[in-house]
Amino acid sequence: MLRGSISSICSINYPNLTLLDLSYNQFSGQLPKCWMSMPKLSILNLANNHLSGEVPQSLGPSDCLLLSLQLQSNKLFGELPSSLRNCKHLTMLDVGENQLTGNISPWIGTNLGMLKLLSLRDNEFYGTIPPEVCHLTQIQILDLSRNNISGRIPPCFNNFTFLVQQDITTPNMIPQTEFIVMRCENAFVYWKGQEKEYNKTLRLLKLIDLSNNRLVGNIPRQLSLLRGLISLNLSRNHLTGNIDSEIGQMNMLESLDLSRNQLSGEIPVGLAELSFLAVLDLSFNNLSGNIPSGTQLQGFNASVYAGNYGLCGPPLAACLAPDGLPSATDSKFDIGFYISTVLGYVLGFWGVIVTLVLNNSWKKLIFTFGTKSGTGFTGRPPP
Template sequence: MGSVLELRVLILRNNSLMGELPFSMKHCKNLVMLDAGENKLSGIIPSWIGSSLQQLQMLSLRKNHFFGSIPLSLCFLNGIRFLDLSVNQLWGPIPKCFINFTAMTTQERFLTDSHHHSYIVNHTIIRHMYNYDIIALLMWKGVEHIFENDKLLLKGIDLSSNQLSEDIPTELGNLVELVALNLSRNNLTGIIPSEIGRLVSLEFLDLSRNHLFGSIPSSLAKIDRLSMLDVSHNNLSGMIPIGTQLQSFNATSYEENQDLCGLPLEKLCFVKEPHQESVVKTQDENDDFLQTFFMSMGLGFFVGFWGIFGTILFNRSCRHAYFRFLNNITEKVMSRWQRW
């Protein structure tokens, strides 16, 4: 197979192929589409796919027995439009270098050039050009669809049903031409990055059955094209952002998030009114002031009383001087009274 150097489209889907992808395929540098999904292929995903097959625009290895981490060499596939590695046994983080998928950041056509739809056969005297069709059966938005030729105008990433872990890279927010993103059924943690809201072309987003926590970013409400959303079976909390788009989905899109509230869920959020909260805060401040004032008065009275009368009570000389002082005052007052 590696000797077929002009090979552009290779579809091996839905067979019982076992073992690893042959190393000789690295010589098929003109491959634009490789679909080896739904087989029994195993081993790690070969690094030569990214380093040698850099013309790939569509790669599907879904539903096999590949294991290990996603090779960083796949990030060399700058022209990739559709990447499907779902239903395998991949682990580790989602590579941040997916930001290099520049075809997912700009509006480009997929397999539409005549160079990709025809081939030339040289005879002894005449050259013949033959046209061919590209027909692909792809998992699209959770359902298998048949795409043909120019209808392959899709850009998506499907990494679902693996064992991927750690956070969702914020770098995915730069793939603004993504139409479908499926990261469901993994072991992803952390928050849903607000950068996902930059994917204005997104129609399908599935982050369900992970270990995500925190709130749903309000930026998701700005994706007008979003027709399917699933964040169920996580640890999300807080209020579902208010927006026509997010409230239009079924409650099942948000279920099994214990601390999530707001429509379309039946669990409503309790929000304190700012005015009421301000009044309560002011009342608390007044109570604290009065309590401090009375404590200060009590302490001052205690210190003053015992500072004066305690000295008179326990010191004999001071007590005698105090009573002499009272007698003198009394005598002066009485003498003046008698004069009047």
């Protein structure tokens, strides 16, 4: 519950300070400009306050040693300072939920190649996603959601080496600086339909979120090569074309949201092969055809497919053939049920008859019982 300005830190010399965490308070006012007096600062966390103004150029001195910079959930505006390009050791840059603006600078990709987490979510960034972003080969969380980003998704996302790999490997020896970041990092991400805060398990998450922008064009087929990706959210854009038929390669995918675009064509069969898929939303597109059979896709609620008026098959209404009857694919279960029922009845009936014929004691017993009850097999009506 600490309040007031943080400018007082400029009155004290901190030559050996490596970590400064003032997050989750009620500090207000502008960011100070005396960061050059903290030459060894590695971790700066000012998230979740009421800080305003621009991010000062002094945050990125020529000898910048920052590993983690967290300014999310404040009231900062203006553009990211170009001096941050000097922070070549940054592994985490989170400035989400502010009022920052401008283009996504190409130097983010060319100069900050060590980034594992880049979050610009919920700001006012515009322009296109520069292809230089694909130089972030170590990236595991890329969140550009809730901005005004336009243009196409770069087709080079398969350069994200860490997201192409399926296995999560943990080195036997973790450098001290990396250990410090692991202990202090936390971020809010939109995961499985709701916003969640991750801290100690953040490094296990592999996520791309480009939702709520103005992206156009096809979904690049190279995205299907991200076999280690766990969550992909491209919802609420203006994407067109088909869902890539090779999406079944994304074996680790647990959450997929492509809703509220203008995607067309059929749902690829490979989508039914994603055994870890727990959250799916394809609603409000122009998808058509039969939903691929398999317990995976049929297990979702019908709302997952809402707004695609050309889609049919469980859990939606059955597909109709040109003659107006259920198609062969959709009626396969019903036909099988009826056939098995009839076969079961016939086999059961003849099983009883054969048993009676072969077993004389049963036959005599039933004949005697029928005679005594007045309905025996004598050919005569009862008295």
